[in-house]
Amino acid sequence: MNRHPSPGRLRAWHLAAGAVLLAVLAAGSLFVGVGDLTPAGLLGGRPGDMRLLVESRLPRLLAVLLAGTATSVAGLVMMHITGNRFVSPSTTGTGESAAFGVLLATLFAGGEAVLVKMVMAVGCALLGTFFFVWILRRLTFRDMILVPLVGIMFGGVIGAATTFFAYRADLLQSLGAWTAGDFSGVLRGRYELLWIAGAVTALGYLYADRFTVAGMGRGFAVNLGVRYDRVVNTGLVLVAVITAVVVVTVGQIPFVSLVVPNLVTLALGDNLRHALPATALAGALLVLLCDVAGRLVRFPYEIPVSTVVGVVGSVLFLALLLRGGRRMGLR
Amino acid sequence: MIEIKDVTKRYGETVVLDGVSLTIAPGGVTSVIGANGAGKSTLLSVVSRLVPADGGTVTVDGMDVATTPGDRLARRLAVLRQDNHLSVRLTVRELVAFGRFPHSGGRLTAADRDLVEEAIDYFELGDLADRHLDQLSGGQRQRAHVAMVLCQDTDYVLLDEPLNNLDMRHSVQMMRRLRRMADDYGKTVVMVVHDVNFASCHSDTIVAMKDGSVVAQGTTAEMMTPEVLNAVYDLDIDVHEIGGHRIGVYFS
Ligand SMILES: Nc1ncnc2c1ncn2[C@@H]1O[C@H](COP(=O)(O)OP(=O)(O)OP(=O)(O)O)[C@@H](O)[C@H]1O
Numbered sequence: 039m040n041r042h043p044s045p046g047r048l049r050a051w052h053l054a055a056g057a058v059l060l061a062v063l064a065a066g067s068l069f070v071g072v073g074d075l076t077p078a079g080l081l082g083g084r085p086g087d088m089r090l091l092v093e094s095r096l097p098r099l100l101a102v103l104l105a106g107t108a109t110s111v112a113g114l115v116m117m118h119i120t121g122n123r124f125v126s127p128s129t130t131g132t133g134e135s136a137a138f139g140v141l142l143a144t145l146f147a148g149g150e151a152v153l154v155k156m157v158m159a160v161g162c163a164l165l166g167t168f169f170f171v172w173i174l175r176r177l178t179f180r181d182m183i184l185v186p187l188v189g190i191m192f193g194g195v196i197g198a199a200t201t202f203f204a205y206r207a208d209l210l211q212s213l214g215a216w217t218a219g220d221f222s223g224v225l226r227g228r229y230e231l232l233w234i235a236g237a238v239t240a241l242g243y244l245y246a247d248r249f250t251v252a253g254m255g256r257g258f259a260v261n262l263g264v265r266y267d268r269v270v271n272t273g274l275v276l277v278a279v280i281t282a283v284v285v286v287t288v289g290q291i292p293f294v295s296l297v298v299p300n301l302v303t304l305a306l307g308d309n310l311r312h313a314l315p316a317t318a319l320a321g322a323l324l325v326l327l328c329d330v331a332g333r334l335v336r337f338p339y340e341i342p343v344s345t346v347v348g349v350v351g352s353v354l355f356l357a358l359l360l361r362g363g364r365r366m367g368l369r
Numbered sequence: 370m371i372e373i374k375d376v377t378k379r380y381g382e383t384v385v386l387d388g389v390s391l392t393i394a395p396g397g398v399t400s401v402i403g404a405n406g407a408g409k410s411t412l413l414s415v416v417s418r419l420v421p422a423d424g425g426t427v428t429v430d431g432m433d434v435a436t437t438p439g440d441r442l443a444r445r446l447a448v449l450r451q452d453n454h455l456s457v458r459l460t461v462r463e464l465v466a467f468g469r470f471p472h473s474g475g476r477l478t479a480a481d482r483d484l485v486e487e488a489i490d491y492f493e494l495g496d497l498a499d500r501h502l503d504q505l506s507g508g509q510r511q512r513a514h515v516a517m518v519l520c521q522d523t524d525y526v527l528l529d530e531p532l533n534n535l536d537m538r539h540s541v542q543m544m545r546r547l548r549r550m551a552d553d554y555g556k557t558v559v560m561v562v563h564d565v566n567f568a569s570c571h572s573d574t575i576v577a578m579k580d581g582s583v584v585a586q587g588t589t590a591e592m593m594t595p596e597v598l599n600a601v602y603d604l605d606i607d608v609h610e611i612g613g614h615r616i617g618v619y620f621s
């Protein structure tokens with residue numbers, strides 16, 4: 039009878055099916071790489087195999103899953119607290135600010151201490167994000183497209199400044215590592231900060247309902263007794279921390295925070311209680327697929343994940359605009 | 370009891386509420402009438418703390434709305450705004466269920482679910498409950514929003530033009546529901562209406578606003594007179610007694 043697409047219902051089996059798919063892919067990804075690692079060899083107890091697995095492949099897989107999950111959830115949260123589907127950490131200068139922070143840390147603290155880098159990255163990401171939101175609140179003409187454009191411009195300015203100082207300090211090479219996301223350097227001991235991003239993402243789930251209410255607008259939030267400003271600020275901190283941690287450990291991963299939440303909410307609606315777990319799963323899947331593809335396309339050489347995601351993400355984004363434009367409030 | 374004392378609101382140079390004082394007794398239905406731009410929505414927004422006043426105070430059962438914690442107030446007072454545009458996509462059931470948020474904080478109990486389903490049924494949204502709001506007609510969407518506000522199940526319910534977009538039958542149903550909430554459950558309903566005849570047939574008290582001030586208030590019988598209505602609307606309105614109700618005739 040009801041011929042409308044039946045939306046908004048995330049059934050348990052959807053998540054389960056996605057989780058199984060992810061698990062299969064994840065297991066498979068462990069055996070993709072230059073070093074020779076096979077399930078048989080592993081079970082046979084070849085000593086080198088176990089070490090390769092624990093030192094390199096497993097850390098890389100975990101890094102991919104954590105970064106994919108956290109980045110997409112950050113995008114989802116950002117989109118809700120700003121009330122704009124095209125605002126995500128990649129269109130607000132958050133990632134660029136974090137990279138600027140890493141540059142500062144490298145310039146003034148030598149850049150060896152990872153913790154210093156992270157603190158600087160988080161600090162700058164927070165400053166950048168809050169500054170953008172401050173601009174946003176002062177825009178009288180809050181057009182759906184204008185807002186992310188302002189964000190992209192803002193990110194561009196910070197990116198240019200970062201490049202300028204990096205050039206002057208002869209750090210352009212290192213700059214590439216923070217701006218172009220790449221998992222090839224991930225080893226045990228070099229990715230663990232990402233667990234912070236994972237933990238923050240999990241905390242975000244506790245706020246799922248409040249983020250949804252904030253997405254309904256200040257009036258709705260106040261009526262329902264939700265402290266709008268506090269929820270928005272909490273969300274901004276969450277987004278900044280996740281973005282900064284990912285930039286410090288693997289570098290910026292473009293498009294994911296924009297495309298994944300949009301695809302998921304287009305299918306499931308904006309109730310974060312359903313959309314957040316699905317976004318987490320889909321983000322992990324997309325980044326893992328892109329990372330494995332990047333490892334296979336030019337085997338034995340690697341294409342950085344940011345490049346692969348850039349291509350896949352822009353195609354997905356175009357498809358999204360063409361198919362879902364009306365529902366996204368564009369037409 | 371809602372006590373509004375000397376409330377002022379300005380936007381730049383324009384005075385939108387000019388020292389409004391008003392007491393709304395608990396229980397019963399109060400209609401607020403007045404021309405476009407009279408300040409009705411602004412008054413409702415100030416009372417429901419959506420907009421801060423520039424001067425004066427509003428208390429609800431003695432709680433100052435400007436200082437009482439928002440979550441506490443949300444269990445006592447609910448508000449439907451005139452403009453309910455939502456940019457998030459939620460299903461009807463999800464929206465209505467958010468009405469329970471002040472009570473359950475997102476974890477719906479069985480009793481919460483019953484309230485949600487009852488509201489959905491009453492507003493004839495059963496077949497649409499799993500649809501997204503952007504797939505509804507204007508009147509259906511309005512009913513969903515009202516259902517959410519009523520699901521909040523508060524002692525005080527403020528509704529800014531609840532009849533927006535509704536057809537005649539749904540308008541009457543809505544009014545009966547509000548009447549019943551006041552009569553059977555002792556709720557205090559304050560609503561903004563443009564059709565004086567709905568105000569006349571379904572409310573106990575009418576408050577008339579003009580240019581940011583309350584210009585008249587009284588029982589329905591006192592207010593439904595040609596003199597009062599002419600003064601409020603600057604329009605010749607005949608009042609006839611039909612079926613025990615005073616009906617204003619102003620169409621020609
Ligand atoms: N944000 C705002 N900035 C400036 N002026 C405003 C603002 N909101 C309302 N006003 C002005 O305040 C006055 C009262 O507005 P309000 O919305 O309270 O009127 P109303 O009685 O609800 O009218 P209507 O019947 O059209 O809904 C109007 O003149 C309006 O132009």
Ligand SMILES: [Mg+2]
Pocket residue numbers: 409410411451529
């Ligand atoms: Mg109004």
